[in-house]
Amino acid sequence: MKKLIYITTLILSVLFVSCSLDNYDTPDARVKGAIVDLATKGAGQEKTIPVQTVNGAKIALYEEGYAQPIYFSIKGDGTFEGDMIFSGNYKLVPQGPFFVTSEDTIRTSIPAAGDIKFYLEPFLRIRINDAYLNFSGNDLTVKFVISKSSNPNTGRLSIYRVVWANTPLLDKNTQVTTIDGSRNFKEVSVSAGNEADSLDKELSVTVSGVDPNKPVYVRIAACVAGTTHYNYSEPFKVYIK
Numbered sequence: 001m002k003k004l005i006y007i008t009t010l011i012l013s014v015l016f017v018s019c020s021l022d023n024y025d026t027p028d029a030r031v032k033g034a035i036v037d038l039a040t041k042g043a044g045q046e047k048t049i050p051v052q053t054v055n056g057a058k059i060a061l062y063e064e065g066y067a068q069p070i071y072f073s074i075k076g077d078g079t080f081e082g083d084m085i086f087s088g089n090y091k092l093v094p095q096g097p098f099f100v101t102s103e104d105t106i107r108t109s110i111p112a113a114g115d116i117k118f119y120l121e122p123f124l125r126i127r128i129n130d131a132y133l134n135f136s137g138n139d140l141t142v143k144f145v146i147s148k149s150s151n152p153n154t155g156r157l158s159i160y161r162v163v164w165a166n167t168p169l170l171d172k173n174t175q176v177t178t179i180d181g182s183r184n185f186k187e188v189s190v191s192a193g194n195e196a197d198s199l200d201k202e203l204s205v206t207v208s209g210v211d212p213n214k215p216v217y218v219r220i221a222a223c224v225a226g227t228t229h230y231n232y233s234e235p236f237k238v239y240i241k
Helices: 001-021 193-198
Strands: 029-037 060-065 070-073 080-083 088-095 108-109 116-120 122-132 140-147 159-166 186-188 204-209 217-224
Touching: 001 217, 029 088, 029 108, 060 080, 070 080, 088 116, 108 116, 122 217, 140 159, 140 217, 159 193, 159 204
Parallel strands: 029 116
Antiparallel strands: 029 080, 060 070, 060 088, 088 108, 122 140, 140 204, 159 186, 159 217
16 A cells, blocks of 8 residues: 555656646747848848858847857858747857957847847958859959948958859858869968059959850858958859850
């Protein structure tokens, strides 16, 4: 009889613990938004800041009362989305190829009422003017402009890379098998004395080994001294000229 009572008590205890665990809140909230180029704030069409697709910019999310953040990545197009978050009050801090001050920290409750926008100054702005394949060859010519922030704390332009792939989801680390065994990128180091020659003027770079029978996209990645974060152009779809 005592053994039966013991077993019944044990079963009831397990059921009680299971029910208690089921009553805990689950992380079902989400937050989304974008990092927007400060220069376009209030414009008819605000522009997000392009970043590295993988292991690039990110958002540090601090829950109120906790010192250790959780992180989620910012997508290549400058938008972000984090889910499976506990509802509560949070501080969001962006990290990437842009200037961030204490004023750029956003405090909000999650779930938030709408999208969150950070208006930030990128270290560099990169625009592709043209990118084409020669009709009878495999050489890709890319024409682009790199401009540096007017912020006096901006480091000098130290390096830029032209990279192509068969997908618009590419960054400086994307690797592609080329038809001639060459690399799918060309990298240029910029010395302090030559920085002015690489800024605010159209640059032209040619990369070989491109298969014209497949879709081709190109991006420019560039970095300033003092950081490991690269600024990017938007992906540009290549055409045959």
